[in-house]
Amino acid sequence: MNKKADFTITMIWKFLFLSLALFCVWFIKEYFTVQNLQTDLLETEVFFERMLYSPSTLSYQDPITQRYYPGIIDLDKLTDENLNKTLNYTNKKTFSAKIDLEKEKITVYYHKRWYKRLAAASFLQNGGVHTVKRTIPITYEENGVFSKGVLKIHLIKKKS
Amino acid sequence: MTWNKRGVSLIYEKLIIITLIVFVAVTLFLWIKNVGNDTLYWKNYYAKDVALITDLLHATNGIVNINYDVLNSPKKLEFLLQKDSIAVYDYNPNLERGKQIPTIFRFAKDKTTIITTGELSSCYFKIIQKQNTLSLEKDSFKTTICPLYPTTKKELKSVSIYVTYEDDEFTKMIGEAVKKRLETKDVTITISKEDADISIKISIHQDQKNMLKIFYPVNINIKKSEKLSCIMKNQLTLKLPGQYTSVKEESANRYSVRMQGLNTEKPGVEIEIGSQEEVEDANALKSKQSDIVNAIIKGVEDYFK
Numbered sequence: 001m002n003k004k005a006d007f008t009i010t011m012i013w014k015f016l017f018l019s020l021a022l023f024c025v026w027f028i029k030e031y032f033t034v035q036n037l038q039t040d041l042l043e044t045e046v047f048f049e050r051m052l053y054s055p056s057t058l059s060y061q062d063p064i065t066q067r068y069y070p071g072i073i074d075l076d077k078l079t080d081e082n083l084n085k086t087l088n089y090t091n092k093k094t095f096s097a098k099i100d101l102e103k104e105k106i107t108v109y110y111h112k113r114w115y116k117r118l119a120a121a122s123f124l125q126n127g128g129v130h131t132v133k134r135t136i137p138i139t140y141e142e143n144g145v146f147s148k149g150v151l152k153i154h155l156i157k158k159k160s
Numbered sequence: 161m162t163w164n165k166r167g168v169s170l171i172y173e174k175l176i177i178i179t180l181i182v183f184v185a186v187t188l189f190l191w192i193k194n195v196g197n198d199t200l201y202w203k204n205y206y207a208k209d210v211a212l213i214t215d216l217l218h219a220t221n222g223i224v225n226i227n228y229d230v231l232n233s234p235k236k237l238e239f240l241l242q243k244d245s246i247a248v249y250d251y252n253p254n255l256e257r258g259k260q261i262p263t264i265f266r267f268a269k270d271k272t273t274i275i276t277t278g279e280l281s282s283c284y285f286k287i288i289q290k291q292n293t294l295s296l297e298k299d300s301f302k303t304t305i306c307p308l309y310p311t312t313k314k315e316l317k318s319v320s321i322y323v324t325y326e327d328d329e330f331t332k333m334i335g336e337a338v339k340k341r342l343e344t345k346d347v348t349i350t351i352s353k354e355d356a357d358i359s360i361k362i363s364i365h366q367d368q369k370n371m372l373k374i375f376y377p378v379n380i381n382i383k384k385s386e387k388l389s390c391i392m393k394n395q396l397t398l399k400l401p402g403q404y405t406s407v408k409e410e411s412a413n414r415y416s417v418r419m420q421g422l423n424t425e426k427p428g429v430e431i432e433i434g435s436q437e438e439v440e441d442a443n444a445l446k447s448k449q450s451d452i453v454n455a456i457i458k459g460v461e462d463y464f465k
Contacts, residue, residue, distance in 0.1 A: 022184060029188060029192075035195065036204065039212070043212065046212050046215050050268065054219040054270065056218075056272045057219075087270075088270065090269075091266065
C-alpha cells in the first residue's frame with residue numbers, strides 16, 4: 001500500500017473513532033437529561049375514568065333524587081352525539097373509541113371518523129398511536145330496569 | 161527554522177482534533193447549564209398535571225377543592241386557565257403575554273361545565289370545582305410538617321443566639337426588637353457569632369413583596385438548620401396569614417457572600433423578607449414588624465422545645 005492510501009485509512013479510522021466518542025457523549029446527554037414526560041398511559045386512564053364516571057357522560061342519574069350513580073350506565077346517554085359533546089377535545093384526533101354493549105347489541109363510536117381511519121391503518125400497534133382494549137363489567141339502566149352487562153371499549157390515542 | 165511537510169500536517173491534524181473536542185465540550189457544558197436553568201421541563205410537567213387534574217374533576221360530582229403548589233420549578237411560573245387547556249408561562253412582568261411562548265396541555269370540555277378562565281401568578285393555588293363551574297384561585301402558603309429529628313431541645317436559659325441584620329431601617333428595628341424580646345426570655349445574645357448556638361440574619365429582598373426566602377448554610381449541622389428554617393417558615397406564615405404567595409427555602413454555600421454574618425459552622429438561617437416599600441401606612445408597617453418579631457421569637461422557642 002502506498003503512503004497516501006495508508007494516511008487516508010488512518011484518517012478514516014480516526015474520524016470513525018471521533019464519531020463514536022461524539023455518539024457516546026450525545027448518548028450520555030440524552031440518557032441523563034429528561035425534558036419530556038411520557039403520560040400516554042395516564043391520559044388513557046383519565047379518559048376511561050371520565051367516560052365512565054362523569055355525571056354528564058354515561059353515569060345514571062336518578063330522576064327523583066337527582067343523585068348520580070357512578071358505575072351505572074344510562075343507556076339513553078350511550079350515544080355518539082352525547083359522547084362527543086361531553087368529552088369535547090378541541091383536537092379530535094387525540095382520542096377515538098368504539099364502545100360495545102354486546103348484550104344489547106349496541107355499538108357507539110367516539111370520534112367515529114378518526115376511529116375508522118386509525119383502526120384500519122396498518123401501523124396501528126406500533127406506529128403513532130396507543131391502543132387499549134378493555135372489558136368492563138357494568139350495570140346499566142333502561143326504562144327503569146337495571147341489568148348487568150359487559151362494556152367493551154377499544155380506545156385509540158394519538159401519541160403525545 | 162524550516163518545517164517538514166509531515167510535521168506541519170500532524171500539527172494541523174492535532175489542532176483540528178483539539179478544536180473539535182473543545183467545541184463539543186463547550187457546547188455540552190452550555191447545553192447542560194441551559195437545561196439546568198430552563199423551565200421547559202417544569203412548564204411541561206405542571207401544564208400536564210394541572211390539565212389532567214382538571215380533566216378528572218369533570219368526572220366528580222359535588223364540590224372539590226385541590227390545594228396545589230408549584231415549588232419544584234427553578235423559576236416562578238404563571239398559569240392561564242383557558243376554555244379547553246392550561247397554558248403555563250415563565251413569570252416575566254416586563255414581557256407582553258403575546259410575545260411569550262407558553263407550554264399548553266389540553267383537557268376535554270363538557271357541555272355542562274363552565275370554565276372560569278383567567279390568569280394566575282402564584283406558587284400556591286386552588287383548583288376548585290363547584291356547581292358545574294371550574295376555576296383556579298390564588299392561595300397563600302400553608303404550614304408544613306417540620307422534621308422532629310435531630311433533637312434540639314435545650315433550656316432557653318442556657319441558649320446563646322447571634323442576631324444580625326442588614327443596614328436598613330426596617331430590618332434594624334426587627335433585629336433590635338428580636339434581641340430585646342429574646343433577652344427577656346433569659347436567652348443570651350452574643351456579640352461574637354462563634355459563641356452562639358444558632359445565628360439568625362434578617363434581610364430584605366427586592367424581588368417580590370409576597371415572597372419569603374430562607375437560606376441556611378451547608379455544613380455538618382445542615383439538618384438542624386433545615387429544621388430551624390422550616391419552623392421559621394411556618395411561624396412567619398402563621399403570624400402573617402395570607403401574606404406569602406411564594407416561599408423558598410434553600411441551602412447556600414457556607415463560604416458564599418450570602419452566608420457572611422452567620423456562624424457557618426453552627427445551625428443558622430438568613431430570613432429574607434420581601435421589600436416593604438409599598439406599605440406606606442406607618443401603623444401597618446409597625447404591625448407587620450411586630451408580627452415578624454413574634455414569629456421569629458416563637459420560632460426560636462419551638463426550635464429549642
